Amino acid sequence: MSTLPVHLHFIGHRRLPSASGETIPVIDPSDGQPYAAIARGTAAEVDLAVQAARRAFDEGAWGRMPAVERGRVLARACALVQEHADELAQIESRDCGKPLTQARNDVTAIARYFEFYAGAADKVGGQVLPYLPGYAVLADREPHGVTGHIIPWNYPLQIFGRSVGAALAAGNACVVKPAEDACLSLLRVAELLAEAGLPEGALNIVTGLGSEAGAALAAHPGLDHISFTGSPATGTRVAQAAAEHHVPVTLELGGKSPQVVFDDADLDAAVPVIVNAVVQNAGQTCSAGSRLLVQRGVHDALMERLAAAFAALRVGPAGADLACGPLIRASQLARVRQMVQEAREAGIAVAAEGRIEPDAPAGGYYFAPTLLRDVPPGHRIAQEEVFGPVLAAMPFADEAEAVALANGTRFGLVAGVWTRDGSRALRVARRMRCGQVFVNNYGAAGGVELPFGGVKSSGHGREKGIEGLLSFTRIKTIAIKHD
Numbered sequence: 001m002s003t004l005p006v007h008l009h010f011i012g013h014r015r016l017p018s019a020s021g022e023t024i025p026v027i028d029p030s031d032g033q034p035y036a037a038i039a040r041g042t043a044a045e046v047d048l049a050v051q052a053a054r055r056a057f058d059e060g061a062w063g064r065m066p067a068v069e070r071g072r073v074l075a076r077a078c079a080l081v082q083e084h085a086d087e088l089a090q091i092e093s094r095d096c097g098k099p100l101t102q103a104r105n106d107v108t109a110i111a112r113y114f115e116f117y118a119g120a121a122d123k124v125g126g127q128v129l130p131y132l133p134g135y136a137v138l139a140d141r142e143p144h145g146v147t148g149h150i151i152p153w154n155y156p157l158q159i160f161g162r163s164v165g166a167a168l169a170a171g172n173a174c175v176v177k178p179a180e181d182a183c184l185s186l187l188r189v190a191e192l193l194a195e196a197g198l199p200e201g202a203l204n205i206v207t208g209l210g211s212e213a214g215a216a217l218a219a220h221p222g223l224d225h226i227s228f229t230g231s232p233a234t235g236t237r238v239a240q241a242a243a244e245h246h247v248p249v250t251l252e253l254g255g256k257s258p259q260v261v262f263d264d265a266d267l268d269a270a271v272p273v274i275v276n277a278v279v280q281n282a283g284q285t286c287s288a289g290s291r292l293l294v295q296r297g298v299h300d301a302l303m304e305r306l307a308a309a310f311a312a313l314r315v316g317p318a319g320a321d322l323a324c325g326p327l328i329r330a331s332q333l334a335r336v337r338q339m340v341q342e343a344r345e346a347g348i349a350v351a352a353e354g355r356i357e358p359d360a361p362a363g364g365y366y367f368a369p370t371l372l373r374d375v376p377p378g379h380r381i382a383q384e385e386v387f388g389p390v391l392a393a394m395p396f397a398d399e400a401e402a403v404a405l406a407n408g409t410r411f412g413l414v415a416g417v418w419t420r421d422g423s424r425a426l427r428v429a430r431r432m433r434c435g436q437v438f439v440n441n442y443g444a445a446g447g448v449e450l451p452f453g454g455v456k457s458s459g460h461g462r463e464k465g466i467e468g469l470l471s472f473t474r475i476k477t478i479a480i481k482h483d
């Protein structure tokens with residue numbers, strides 16, 4: 001019989017097992033060994049959680065709590081997260097295989113989301129609209145009600161912060177289905193939110209498989225909104241299930257984001273940012289800068305510098321805190337290996353590779369960062385998300401070709417533009433078909449304040465910033481005839 005500690009669901013402020021009693025092992029990606037288990041939720045637990053959220057919203061203390069008090073709960077939660085920063089970083093690092101420094105950054109980010117949305121909670125209001133004489137018309141802004149949040153394993157803390165933080169600030173009661181591969185940090189954050197004064201039922205977490213608990217949540221008729229972050233294929237399924245009940249959906253999906261480097265770029269500034277944008281979190285980042293488009297005049301010089309930087313990258317267990325940790329699971333490692341192997345077989349040149357530490361545990365899911373050059377733009381490795389530390393570089397001749405290549409995938413999440421020519425920077429940024437463009441930087445160090453989201457297969461709707469808070473509200477029009 002297994003003696004692994006079991007982490008239970010968080011429903012109505014209580015830690016509950018699944019009715020079935022079943023669990024799922026939690027694997028440490030750094031050595032491939034199980035070290036804990038989570039409850040395997042099904043439709044039964046999802047239903048309990050939605051009911052708890054509904055009660056909290058319709059009848060409970062949460063539904064009656066003034067906006068300023070909701071903000072104070074989040075502010076206290078921010079302080080508690082900061083107080084427990086080390087504990088949360090250790091949990092996230094082991095669960096996701098994230099180098100410790102990167103896990104610490106994620107804790108800083110969730111605290112910042114709570115801080116931002118704490119301050120914003122009582123600043124969201126509606127409008128009084130001009131209308132016919134004798135009428136007063138209010139465009140009232142109200143929370144949706146019960147919101148569902150399906151979260152992936154690559155940045156559990158950050159994505160919870162931006163999605164659930166905003167939904168709670170707006171007054172919704174939330175049901176969260178985190179990813180089966182990494183959810184331990186969120187169960188701990190739920191406890192901290194309860195300690196911060198969040199009333200019972202305002203937040204509920206059901207753990208389990210996507211095909212069971214996730215599918216049950218997406219299809220639940222008791223939801224008023226769903227925020228999904230994950231792969232495009234699952235996003236389609238979630239949107240289809242939600243459509244059965246006409247539930248609005250925000251989809252934050254994948255990307256194949258380009259970094260476009262013009263001849264006049266500052267290479268000293270660009271090189272470390274380009275490397276980090278595809279190596280951070282072992283490349284398992286939706287907004288990873290995984291395509292590099294380089295103007296011919298600077299192509300060879302940049303590739304030489306990048307090759308040196310890639311060759312210097314070290315990969316090892318999360319606790320070793322190197323540039324790159326393991327991938328999340330064995331199947332992800334197999335997928336990344338296969339995509340790079342296919343590219344090699346197609347004659348695509350490997351310009352450089354990092355190194356896996358010789359003493360990294362044999363069972364860990366390690367992949368050495370790989371720089372590919374002269375990649376044909378139509379090849380799968382230049383078109384599909386690898387979700388590993390693999391950069392596909394290709395040359396371009398002029399601005400028109402750069403824009404065509406940058407927009408030439410089914411995705412449109414983020415783009416980077418490197419140039420000293422201000423007019424060109426703005427012109428190219430405006431032509432990018434995506435949700436965020438960074439000029440002479442990439443990612444803006446997280447940017448909690450900055451609306452984020454995609455176009456095309458990268459999804460629709462925006463999270464983060466005030467825009468993200470508004471997306472967890474809806475307008476109700478109240479027309480009053482007073483004369």
Ligand code: NAD
Nearest residue numbers: 151152153178179210211214215230231234252253254286
């Ligand atoms: P995934 O789609 O497999 O899983 C995401 C979540 O959906 C998990 O909680 C999973 O359990 C759940 N799920 C799986 N099948 C489901 C179903 N049938 N119904 C309902 N829920 C289901 O994605 P992943 O592999 O965990 O995450 C990687 C993907 O997420 C990448 O494509 C990445 O680009 C994307 N991502 C996007 C953003 C963004 O903000 N745009 C952020 C992070 C990750």
